[in-house]
Amino acid sequence: MQAIQMRLEGVTKRDVAEKLGIHDVGRWKVWMRQYKQKGAEGLRDHRGGRKKPLERDEYVHQLELENDVLKKWLEIRYKGGIKAKYQWVQALRGRYTVQELCDYLKISRSGFYRHLQCQSVNGREKELKENIRHICPHRKGRYGYRRIQVELERQYGIRVNHKRGFRLMQDMGLKALICRKLSSRPGPTWH
Numbered sequence: 001m002q003a004i005q006m007r008l009e010g011v012t013k014r015d016v017a018e019k020l021g022i023h024d025v026g027r028w029k030v031w032m033r034q035y036k037q038k039g040a041e042g043l044r045d046h047r048g049g050r051k052k053p054l055e056r057d058e059y060v061h062q063l064e065l066e067n068d069v070l071k072k073w074l075e076i077r078y079k080g081g082i083k084a085k086y087q088w089v090q091a092l093r094g095r096y097t098v099q100e101l102c103d104y105l106k107i108s109r110s111g112f113y114r115h116l117q118c119q120s121v122n123g124r125e126k127e128l129k130e131n132i133r134h135i136c137p138h139r140k141g142r143y144g145y146r147r148i149q150v151e152l153e154r155q156y157g158i159r160v161n162h163k164r165g166f167r168l169m170q171d172m173g174l175k176a177l178i179c180r181k182l183s184s185r186p187g188p189t190w191h
Helices: 002-008 013-020 027-043 056-075 081-092 098-105 109-138 145-156 162-172
Strands: none
Touching (some): 002 027, 056 098, 081 109, 109 145, 145 162
């Protein structure tokens, strides 16, 4: 402000710069423009200042968010952990944005969406397990994981990696009956 006042009094830029120790003479244009547009307020340094106070509606919205989160906390407090926070976000995301909820609960938004994706994978695995449970009794338990994989594709149009089919059958405790053919070779002869 002192530099602007000296300049308005008619002192040259070079003299003002030497007197006040200003090294960046190019800033004069910016300072003068800000002073002409906003007066002394335009020259104030706003970096790192206080946040502007919330308006009434924003404040009420913030309080409602806190209230709803606390209600959900009481409902699922025994489950605990990060999964419980993801459940809160999932339950309240119709009323608030996911970003707001994640910021309030101090969790990452990407982590929440990863959690949702894992839930959908688990749902697909449940469906696969049901289909495998349906196939096994019809084939009298003789089908192993490779034949189950082929049967899933033939009956349901579901393509499954054989390793995944094997893992799911292991999880369910299903094993194929192994039927060995009797050999037709004669036993040892004693001469």
